[in-house]
Amino acid sequence: MKRTKEEAENTRDDLLLSAIQIFSEKGVARATLAEIAKGAGVTRGAVYWHFENKAQIFDALHERMYRPFLDGILKGLEKEHPNPLEQLRDLWIELFIDLEKDERRKQALTLFMRKCNYSGDLAPYKEEHQKKQEQSIKAFEDYLEKYKNNGNLPRGVDSKTLTEGMFCYMKGILFQYLDEPETYNIQKKAPQLIGLFFNSLISNKG
Amino acid sequence: MKRTKEEAENTRDDLLLSAIQIFSEKGVARATLAEIAKGAGVTRGAVYWHFENKAQIFDALHERMYRPFLDGILKGLEKEHPNPLEQLRDLWIELFIDLEKDERRKQALTLFMRKCNYSGDLAPYKEEHQKKQEQSIKAFEDYLEKYKNNGNLPRGVDSKTLTEGMFCYMKGILFQYLDEPETYNIQKKAPQLIGLFFNSLISNKG
DNA sequence: TTTATAACATACATGCGTGTATGTTTATTG
DNA sequence: CAATAAACATACACGCATGTATGTTATAAA
Structure with missing residues (x-):
């Protein structure tokens, strides 16, 4: 049953969206292509038409979800603000x-943080996905460099360490949050935790 | 071939140690009992004699590795120190x-942070393992409560938020470190990153 | 209006891991 | 010293996911 190009692209995207669900629920390793196909309302035939195998679906998912995520961050950094640490704090919150x-997006984040192990057939994509992440880290470094001589950065810390520390902190919060998103009161805790990190840094500006 | 009780306990422990290796390499889902047995120099017969299935090995591993880890932390907190934040900083470093x-221990940490997805047959142990972690979080909370009226805690932050933030930060660092332990210069970065967090808090004591 | 082929569905073969059943040997008990 | 059972090894049956091969249908080109 041949479909129009638009229909075909829709089924491809349906497969990706279904894969997010299945992957984040059962983990990439235990997710089956039949389930993914079923979730998209098709069969494994459609899967093997659009993708080579499960690993390629996984990689296509990363491409599909990470790009808008990064763009959203970059957009937030473009706005002018007198105090970079306050801007970063509010952006992360x-x-x-x-x-x-x-x-x-929550499912995608749990998928890439906890539900894939990047071993075996996923190993080839580990380095590739890491490099994409380093891009966004670099974006924050460049952002902070702009304010280097502004006097609003904490004294005695280089922007690289600050960036990496910030990333670790956010990843840690994300890690905990995604562990039980339904009971975790992120609305309340995000300002508290992120404030804890930035506010003490803000007081130490020099 | 019946063995003495001591020999039997040795093979059981060999199986657990082999499981750490295999689990952390290939992930729990893609690890096979035959590999684990081979790593311990036995066959699957020994595995099914000592454990019910893979999930139980996984749980036994958590019991074996987390206990000494927690004890090590508690021991570090017992020592008397005038400034709690400095003590925590040095302890984590x-x-x-x-x-x-x-x-x-590195393999065990990667195993439980990234190589298991706590879904399917591992799901029953998720909550159980979470509770064990909350125990150690509680230990830090209680520790900080002791210094509440000491004047050495940062002003405006309750010990719960401080504890949770600290945990998130350490988990984030650990997450990044375990991503590529061979190239990550932890000797240099641990003092930098952990110092970034605590030193700015120390300056804000009140 | 054919014809070719894109976009799938269906069917088949294969391998692999698990669980269990059974066999084997050696320590331990009486 | 015989008998029992612990501590495994070996063998078997089963299901399940994958990959591929083939079938089917509607679309787009001629």
């Missing part, structure tokens, strides 16, 4: 608060 | 630096 309603 | 030589 906003990201976490918005995340609660974005079920799909 | 020490933990990370010591971790580099402890290959087995």
Whole structure:
């Protein structure tokens, strides 16, 4: 049953969206292509038409979800603001608060943080996905460099360490949040935790 | 071939140690009992004699590795110190630096942070393992409560938020470190990153 | 209006891991 | 010293996911 190009692209995207669901629920390793196909309302035939195998679906998912995520961050950094640490603080708080309603992005994040092990058939994509992440890290470094001689950065810390520390902190919060998103009060905790990190840094500006 | 009780306990432990290796390499889902047995120099018969299935090995591993880990932390907190934040800072730095030589503990941490998805047959143990972690979180909370009226805690932050933030931060660092332990210069970065977090808090004591 | 082929569905073969059943040997008990 | 059972090894049956091969249908090109 041949479909039009648009229909075909829709089924491909349906497969990806279904894969997010299945992958995040059962983990990539235990997710079956039949389930993914069923979730998209098709069969394994459609899967093997659009993708080579499960690993390629996994990689295509990363491409599909990470790009808008990065763009959202970059857009938040473009706005002018007198105090970079305050801007970063509010940006991260906003990201976490918005995340609660974005079920799909939540699933994607749990998928890539906890439900894939990057071993075996997924190993080839580990380095590739890492490099994409380093891109966004670089974006924050460049952002902070702009304010280097502004006097609003904490004294005695280089922007690289600050960026990496910030990333670790956010990843840790994300890690905990995604562990039980339904009971975790992110609306309340995001400002508290993120404030804890940035506010003490803000007081130490020099 | 019946063995003495001591020999039997040795093979059981060999199986657990082999499981750490295999689990951390291939992930729990894609690890096979035959591999684990081979790593311990036995066959699947021994595995099914000592354990019910793979999931129970996984749980037994958590019991075996997490207990000494927690005890090590508690021991570090017992020592008297005038400034709690400095003590915590040095304790965490020490933990990370010591971790580099402890290959087995590194593998165990990657296993439980990234190589298991706690879904399917592992799902029953998710909550159980979470509760064990909350125990150690509680230990830090209680520790900080002791210094509540000391004047050495940062002003405006309750010990719960401080504890949770600290945990998130350490988990994030650990997450990044375990991503590529061979190239990550933890000896240098642990003091930098952990210092970034605590030193700015220390300056804000009140 | 054919014809070719895109976009799938269906069917088949294969391998692999699990669980269990059974066999084997050696320590332990009486 | 015989008998029992612990501590495994070996063998078997089963299901399940994958990959591929083939079948089917509607679309787009001629």
